[in-house]
Amino acid sequence: MDVTVAEYIRRTVLKIPRDEIKTMLRKWGFLSETQLQTINFHQIKENISQDVVQLCEENSADIKQAAVLDIIYNHIYPNKRVWSVYQMNKTGEETEFFDLTDFKKKFKRRLRSALKNVTINFREYEDNAVWIRIAWGTPYTKPNQYKTSYVVYHSQTPYVFISVSVLKSNLPLLCQALVVASNYHDIHEMELRSHSLNSLKDIVFKRYSQNFQTYYPRPLQERNVAPENGDLRIIQENRNEKERIQRVNQEVFGDGPQPKLEFAQYKLETMFKSDPKMDVLDEKEPFRCLVKFSSPHLLESLKSLAPAGMADAPLSPLLTCIPQKARNYFKIREKKGFFPERFVSP
Amino acid sequence: RGKMEEGKAYSPDGVFAHLEMLEARAHEAAVKQEETEQQEEKLARLKARVQELRLQRDELRAKVDLQQKGQLGKEGVVSDPAQPSARAVLEWKIKSVKAMLQVFYLTGISGKLTKRGVCFCISTAYEGTYLDSYHLDLLTKAEVQIHRHSVPIFIPLEQIAKKYLQTDIRRFLSVLSDHLNAYAGRRYQADQLQDRFSDRIEGTLQRNSLCNLLVFNYNVSSKSKTFPFNVRLLYGDLCCSLPTEVTVSCTPDAPASLAETAAAHSDLFRRVALHKAFRSFSSAEES
Numbered sequence: 006m007d008v009t010v011a012e013y014i015r016r017t018v019l020k021i022p023r024d025e026i027k028t029m030l031r032k033w034g035f036l037s038e039t040q041l042q043t044i045n046f047h048q049i050k051e052n053i054s055q056d057v058v059q060l061c062e063e064n065s066a067d068i069k070q071a072a073v074l075d076i077i078y079n080h081i082y083p084n085k086r087v088w089s090v091y092q093m094n095k096t097g098e099e100t101e102f103f104d105l106t107d108f109k110k111k112f113k114r115r116l117r118s119a120l121k122n123v124t125i126n127f128r129e130y131e132d133n134a135v136w137i138r139i140a141w142g143t144p145y146t147k148p149n150q151y152k153t154s155y156v157v158y159h160s161q162t163p164y165v166f167i168s169v170s171v172l173k174s175n176l177p178l179l180c181q182a183l184v185v186a187s188n189y190h191d192i193h194e195m196e197l198r199s200h201s202l203n204s205l206k207d208i209v210f211k212r213y214s215q216n217f218q219t220y221y222p223r224p225l226q227e228r229n230v231a232p233e234n235g236d237l238r239i240i241q242e243n244r245n246e247k248e249r250i251q252r253v254n255q256e257v258f259g260d261g262p263q264p265k266l267e268f269a270q271y272k273l274e275t276m277f278k279s280d281p282k283m284d285v286l287d288e289k290e291p292f293r294c295l296v297k298f299s300s301p302h303l304l305e306s307l308k309s310l311a312p313a314g315m316a317d318a319p320l321s322p323l324l325t326c327i328p329q330k331a332r333n334y335f336k337i338r339e340k341k342g343f344f345p346e347r348f349v350s351p
Numbered sequence: 352r353g354k355m356e357e358g359k360a361y362s363p364d365g366v367f368a369h370l371e372m373l374e375a376r377a378h379e380a381a382v383k384q385e386e387t388e389q390q391e392e393k394l395a396r397l398k399a400r401v402q403e404l405r406l407q408r409d410e411l412r413a414k415v416d417l418q419q420k421g422q423l424g425k426e427g428v429v430s431d432p433a434q435p436s437a438r439a440v441l442e443w444k445i446k447s448v449k450a451m452l453q454v455f456y457l458t459g460i461s462g463k464l465t466k467r468g469v470c471f472c473i474s475t476a477y478e479g480t481y482l483d484s485y486h487l488d489l490l491t492k493a494e495v496q497i498h499r500h501s502v503p504i505f506i507p508l509e510q511i512a513k514k515y516l517q518t519d520i521r522r523f524l525s526v527l528s529d530h531l532n533a534y535a536g537r538r539y540q541a542d543q544l545q546d547r548f549s550d551r552i553e554g555t556l557q558r559n560s561l562c563n564l565l566v567f568n569y570n571v572s573s574k575s576k577t578f579p580f581n582v583r584l585l586y587g588d589l590c591c592s593l594p595t596e597v598t599v600s601c602t603p604d605a606p607a608s609l610a611e612t613a614a615a616h617s618d619l620f621r622r623v624a625l626h627k628a629f630r631s632f633s634s635a636e637e638s
């Protein structure tokens with residue numbers, strides 16, 4: 006077995022939390038159950054990884070199998086990477102049939118025709134998602150297994166989720182291969198990025214809870230009705246306002262959990278508005294400014310601002326439009342025209 | 352008395368005693384007054400009760416009269432259309448409205464007017480099983496626009512909207528409902544196949560988001576030997592939950608008789624739901 010492959014497997018196993026190693030190796034399926042039984046999973050990870058490499062040596066693992074283990078790890082822990090969403094367009098109206106074998110063949114062919122030194126692995130999952138792992142080399146060097154890009158694509162959708170590592174120069178090539186393989190015409194990057202792959206999927210596939218007005222009666226338990234028990238000596242002075250805030254919040258954010266985003270960024274290119282008498286800025290140039298909101302869970306924290314009394318309800322649409330507009334990077338310019346209002350670029 | 356008056360004028364002890372006495376008197380008077388008041392209240396209540404009962408008695412008398420008069424004219428007991436209470440009427444109204452809304456929901460397309468337009472709900476079903484519902488929030492002020500929706504991204508919503516949304520909203524909803532229902536049906540069949548007939552399938556079932564292309568291998572037993580069949584189901588019509596193209600093939604070394612079986616299966620897949628086809632295979636093989 007290649008020394009680099011052995012080292013790669015060893016390092017991959019070291020990344021896995023100790024309790025999960027056995028399950029993941031089982032999922033991998035490269036080592037037999039009998040072989041797995043011989044490993045003591047209670048020893049320190051350093052030793053576990055050595056044992057695993059030893060067994061892989063016996064089975065003559067090659068880079069392809071090692072890559073599969075890496076895909077499995079990233080599929081279970083996708084939040085360790087930052088994912089960007091790309092959108093593809095096509096003009097034709099023919100029905101898409103998406104033949105997976107066809108897709109894989111076209112993708113590999115396109116990528117390899119431009120760059121021979123790449124390792125490409127595919128893995129399909131139950132939710133119609135195809136995971137693609139690409140390790141990049143150069144025309145003169147072998148693929149570097151530690152410089153990998155991941156692509157997640159759901160068949161017959163125009164969205165691709167890409168986690169590029171360091172080598173951004175390979176991105177155009179990757180995009181081309183995707184467009185060709187999926188029968189689309191072009192692809193562009195959306196202004197939507199997060200660590201949480203599933204939340205990105207929820208946003209673009211519209212799987213998050215939107216509050217639609219319907220007549221279909223929902224059971225009352227679904228709505229969060231605050232319990233009426235409590236000390237009768239305590240009187241809620243602003244009960245009406247509290248209820249109004251709850252109602253507005255529910256209309257805007259819906260009932261269910263929010264998709265998980267870590268930040269929203271607003272790039273302002275607007276004119277500084279000051280008292281004409283003060284005349285702070287002589288030049289009539291836009292005042293450039295970047296506003297960034299960060300949070301472990303941005304949308305949930307925005308949702309709790311008004312009920313916590315820290316902001317007025319309803320919140321600014323610039324904040325609440327994030328899931329619907331499917332973006333968390335905004336550029337705000339002056340609206341050219343009679344009314345100098347804020348203008349959000351598409 | 353004299354002694355008291357004396358105390359009142361001269362000694363402090365006497366003054367206190369006098370005050371005490373006055374206090375006691377006042378207390379007595381107050382108690383008496385309270386009693387009288389209570390008596391009066393009670394009296395008033397009883398009078399009111401008497402009025403009530405008199406009224407009731409009059410009502411009942413009137414009813415009895417009515418009943419007697421009615422009995423003279425008609426056969427059977429005339430049930431008095433007693434004035435239903437306002438609460439009962441309200442409850443009945445709510446119940447019948449809920450039933451109406453449930454009926455609309457069950458028809459598959461229901462809607463609710465909103466401030467800026469309409470919100471439609473399309474619910475899908477396949478052969479009696481209700482599946483997912485999808486929503487469309489439309490704006491109707493200027494031209495008709497889709498404000499938000501929960502239609503899956505792989506359903507060609509934009510195409511359908513471009514064709515029909517502006518001109519014929521009914522047709523738009525009908526076509527969209529056909530797409531959604533057909534998709535729900537195809538997915539249901541594929542899920543049923545994977546859930547209930549996984550033992551007959553060799554390897555993985557290749558499918559896609561729209562469930563309009565299924566490729567898999569399954570086992571067919573003939574003369575106590577099993578042979579793998581490969582089947583490719585293509586659903587060319589997105590509004591249909593049955594395949595438009597079916598290719599069933601067996602391995603080259605399979606006996607010739609199996610070719611007939613393959614053709615029969617192919618025909619069956621074209622006509623019958625996927626899981627039902629498999630159910631009939633199982634029962635055919637058992638017999």
